Amino acid sequence: MKSFQIVLALLLLVVLIACDRQPVVEPDAGSETSISDSDSLVEALRAAGATVEPAGVLEDPVFQTEAQMITVNGQSIQVFEFENEEAAEVAAGTVSQAGTLIGEMIVEWRDAPHFYRAGSVIVIYAGNNEATLSALESVLGEPFLTGVGMFPSETPDA
Numbered sequence: 001m002k003s004f005q006i007v008l009a010l011l012l013l014v015v016l017i018a019c020d021r022q023p024v025v026e027p028d029a030g031s032e033t034s035i036s037d038s039d040s041l042v043e044a045l046r047a048a049g050a051t052v053e054p055a056g057v058l059e060d061p062v063f064q065t066e067a068q069m070i071t072v073n074g075q076s077i078q079v080f081e082f083e084n085e086e087a088a089e090v091a092a093g094t095v096s097q098a099g100t101l102i103g104e105m106i107v108e109w110r111d112a113p114h115f116y117r118a119g120s121v122i123v124i125y126a127g128n129n130e131a132t133l134s135a136l137e138s139v140l141g142e143p144f145l146t147g148v149g150m151f152p153s154e155t156p157d158a
Contacts, residue, residue: 035118035140038068038079045072050135062102063091063122075132078124088120092144099147111149116140 035041045052050072058067058078065087068079082088092115094103099113107113109126114133116123118140125136126149137143 035121037081037121038070041079041118041121041123041139042070044139045135048135048138050132062105062107062124063094064103065091072125072135073129073132075125075127075129077132077136080122080124082120082122085120088117088122092117092122095145095147097145097147099145109147109149110151113145113147113149114143115145115147116143 035044042052042054051074053071055069055071055076058069061067061078061080063080063082065080065082068081070077070079080088080091082091091103095115096102099109099115100107111127113124113126114136116125116136123136123140125132
């Protein structure tokens with residue numbers, strides 16, 4: 001009887017995790033900018049008036065692909081380039097509704113993570129700086145998900 005309860009509890013856990021997946025929302029179709037990689041993202045952000053600097057490679061990326069780090073208006077941004085749009089869409093589908101589970105990896109964000117996808121690129125910004133959010137949304141559209149941070153800011157940074 002006890003083993004049956006353990007199996008049932010594990011099955012329930014698997015179902016709950018599977019149900020927590022966030023459906024993928026396509027980026028704003030009205031956007032004139034075509035983002036295909038981190039270089040085109042940097043160009044588009046600079047054209048939108050943002051200050052953008054390279055910041056290296058992320059050592060432990062949350063997706064199974066290399067992540068470039070950039071700063072946008074002084075804020076850290078993670079940029080993931082996938083082989084194609086389909087691979088990016090599949091990866092975006094592995095993000096839970098809270099943004100704290102990506103695939104099988106549990107992530108604890110310091111501040112609210114904002115997930116964007118354009119073409120074969122996924123961008124993550126964990127913060128609430130209005131200028132940075134505005135710049136990202138101007139070239140990537142609305143985030144497909146805004147998650148939960150451990151220490152969310154009470155008010156967005158100006």
